[in-house]
Amino acid sequence: MSSDQDWQRDKEAFASDRPATGPLVRQFAELTRTLLAAPTVEDVLHRVLEATTVMVPAADLASFTLLSTDGHFHTPAETDEVATELDQLQYRFREGPCVESAEPGGPAVAIAPDLTAEPRWPRWAPAAARLGMGSVLSTALISGPPGGESSGALNVYSRSRHGLDAADRDVLLLLATHASLAVAATDAVTRAELQAAHLRKAIDSRDVIGQAKGIIMARRGVSADAAFDVLRRTSQDLNVKLADLARTLAGRHTEIDLPTR
Structure with a gap:
């Protein structure tokens, strides 16, 4: 069994652009094989969320945000209903990391290391803290070919303040890329059916x-x-x-x- 030191070394390698060959890389290889076998978009999303909670140890909750063609946000998959509650508050307030990342032209990554001291989202951040969250990280999904606009976001919530670091950000970017490519290649169900x-x-x-x-x-x-x-x-x-x-x-x-x- 790989040690915690091996896992941390892999995370640091992702963050510093050095090649990694340990358990984290093997997890991504296994995820790729799993996603290729996924029959539906819903299966793809749930398998990525399962991988997220394994590859990002501080991820207590995870969810996907998708942006429909009529401009409405929804959460098609999550690891816990509290994640849906956190997402829904963002949709209602029109502020927060998943809303920012999912919007076309939004940032590729939105991160808040300490939600108790986050000025960007004056309504959502205190509400998330009251629901027990300490930090959050969202990364954009990309629709279509490389360079396409964002069509959603992969969101990770941690109960720990400063629980999510730069290496977690890089892992999540790779997970979001996997999800984007797999969703684009999977047409067994439409987004409308998923919603x-x-x-x-x-x-x-x-x-x-x-x-x-x-x-x-x-x-x-x-x-x-x-x-x-x-x-x-x-x-x-x-x-x-x-x-x-x-x-x-x-x-x-x-x-x-x-x-x-």
Whole structure:
């Protein structure tokens, strides 16, 4: 098994443009083979997100932002519903790293090492910090041939302040390139179908999270925001997806309760 020192050396090699031959390079080779076998755009995105959480150790959450032809943003794939919440806040406020990177003509990379002291996004950054995030990194996806305009972004959220560094940025740029090329080459489903499938999933998740929030509000006499915070913290502590936790609570609310802290 490769050591942590090997992994760190690989990351530093990516950041300094020196050739790397260790576990990180092998991960990219395996990802390339996996993406070539992916049957749909949705499979491509989820496989890249899985690779992201492995190759960027500080990545607690990851998501994709896509920009539709009518100019609307949506999140077609994510590792956790909290990532969707973080993305949706950016779409609502029209500010934040994934919105900037996904916009045509936007930066290739948008990074905030400390969200508690980030002046560029005065509404979104404090909201993200309240959801437990310490740092964020987004890289643009490219549509069409090299030099094409951005059509979306790959987003990574870390609960640690200064948790994402320059080597993570370079790894994420390579992951975004892999995702862009694989999506461009995969036509088993259209973007419209992908958006519709995610919308159905989002509605289902939102419904069950709403039920769980209602149970907590009724039991404890707290606000909707406070109830969601209880769910979010518990999902982090138990390392369980927010929607799965909400589904369990909604289905077995007479048997279980969540921590009070």
